[in-house]
Amino acid sequence: MAGRGVQRLLRQSYVVLGASALRTCPRWLCITATHQKSDGKNSDEHQRQNQSEQKDELTAADKRLMEEKYKLEDQLKELNDKYLRALADSENLRQRSQKLIEEAKLYGIQGFCKDLLEVADVLEKATGSVPKEEIKDENPHLKSLYEGLVMTEGQIQKVFKKHGILKLNPLGAKFDPYEHEALFHAPADGKEPGTIALVSKVGYKLHERTLRPALVGVVKQA
Structure with missing residues (x-):
């Protein structure tokens, strides 16, 4: 009998504790679910906010990259223009230098030639001043001198022609x-x-x- 009474008391205690647990469990489950829902909403909002911030950051970065791109393109264009101008200037300088060299070759003897012109003028006057009727075999010295002057004048003219x-x-x-x-x-x-x-x-x-x-x-x- 005593054993049966103990068993009955244990079953009653188990029923009481079970009922109490059933009464308290739904509130805990509700609170837990509410927190989970709240945490889910906060997480979504936080994720959307992060995505918006990342999008703004990407937009600002894209703007900076585009600005850098335009700046580099302008610098490249400026450097290309400078290079082309420098190339044109160097080519013009080369052509002018080449022309000066060629002119120096052609006209470098100009001063010397001007001095020789006076010699040619003297020879021309000397041959022109000799009376043609006096150039005879009877005057061999005058004839030889005249012929020498004519030959000298002809030779200097050949030299002039040779040098242009x-x-x-x-x-x-x-x-x-x-x-x-x-x-x-x-x-x-x-x-x-x-x-x-x-x-x-x-x-x-x-x-x-x-x-x-x-x-x-x-x-x-x-």
Whole structure:
């Protein structure tokens, strides 16, 4: 009997404790579920906020990258322009230097040639001053001297021609201010105005450049 009474008391206690647990459990479960729901909402909002912040950060970074890109493109364009200008300047300098070198080769003897022109003028005057009628076998010394002067004058003209020096004797040609220097203007019958009627002193050119203009008299309108 005593054993049965103990068993009955244990069953009653178990029923009481079970009922109490059933009464308290739903509140705990509700609270837990509410917290879980609240935590889920907060987590979603936090995630959306993080995504928005990341999007803003990406947008700002993209703007900075685009600004850097445009800046680098401008710098590249500026450097390319400078390079092209420097390349053009160097090419122009090379061409000018080449032209100066070629002109120096052609006209480097210009000063020396001008000095030799005076020698050619003296030889021309000397041969022109000898009376042609006196050049006879009866005057062998004068004849030899004259022939020597003529040969010397011819030789110096060959040397001039070899180095590009051309003699200008523009008698009867049109007056050219780049090659001739007018000493006077005078009317002349039967000659066209603007032509050269008298050559007082011959001129010379060195490779298409006037070394010394010819001194001339020009026909003017009557």
